[in-house]
Amino acid sequence: MLIQTQSPTLHHLLSHFSKPISLSPYPHFFSSTKSLKKLNFKLSNKTPLLKTSFQAIKCSVSSVSELTTQTNVLVKPSPAEVCRTIMELSSSGTLSTVTQEGWPLGTGVQFAVDAEGTPILCLNASNHQFLNQNSSSLLVQLEQRGSRTLQCMLQGGLNKPEDKIVLKKLHSIWERKFENEVNEDLIYIMSVERVLQVRDLKEDGIWVTSSEYRSAIPDPLRDFAEQIVNEVNMNQMEDFERICNIYLDTGFQVTDANLISIDRLGFDVHIRSPQNEIFEARIPFPREVSDWKGVKSSFNCMSQHAWEVDKGYVQPDFEKSKVLKQIR
Incomplete structure (x- = not known):
């Protein structure tokens, strides 16, 4: 997939994790709320998309469809x-x-x-x-x-x-x-x-x-998954709502989105419709991830592609997730 430039979307996701994350003995709590504020990956409003030459990046978004269509390939943990x-x-x-x-x-x-x-x-x-x-x-x-x-x-x-x-x-x-x-x-x-x-x-x-x-093997993201969930829901809602609108086949415009959980194969979300209905959905990662670097790469890739599709620069080159479960 050729794109013109790599958007700053999610650029700083998990950049704070240059070293292994230090968590308290209780995995449900963070060692520092201050560190979460540094995990900023907001999209710049000044993306120089039309002022630069085309560049190819290694961002295989099309592999999402492979996860959802290939036989015996999981889109969520067993x-x-x-x-x-x-x-x-x-x-x-x-x-x-x-x-x-x-x-x-x-x-x-x-x-x-x-x-x-x-x-x-x-x-x-x-x-x-x-x-x-x-x-x-x-x-x-x-x-x-x-x-x-x-x-x-x-x-x-x-x-x-x-x-x-x-x-x-x-x-x-x-x-x-x-x-x-x-x-x-x-x-x-x-x-x-x-x-x-x-x-x-x-x-x-x-x-x-x-x-x-x-x-079975426990999920490799388990020790820092909740930290990512909180960071996205506290600081990155605009970018995340765009991902949900682009990667989900809902038939409506998502008015609110919350990341519920994340694992090596993707993430679960709760989305709100214009009629205030709440649905649960699953969005697979482009490829399986096993550490924070893989999460960063996948989120950056998906956010970049969602931004370009939203602006009309490219067409989606993956199969959207169609399974929605109404919960309220």
């Missing part, structure tokens, strides 16, 4: 990946079982996970109803913007590791997660048999097998 990401970002959930009297019983617990997503729990004598249970569940929820709550429920049995080497490894994982010591005698693990992934509280869930869950 349910197993979502579950692994939820478990990595979370630290507490509800552990449930059935007592000997036949009553369901649930309690709040903290947990960490190992490299395969196996939950590691610290249970004491007051949790004796749960110990060595073959049928337990762990419900974990992750709240996102737009009143959306992702959740996964792991089913399996609780076991007490006896191997000293294994216990030492589990102790190390727990200490890294919570930055405090734990009595190894209180450590239990859940042997995951299957997982129910629910994308939102109002939707049906999807069952994931234990092998799918263990082999």
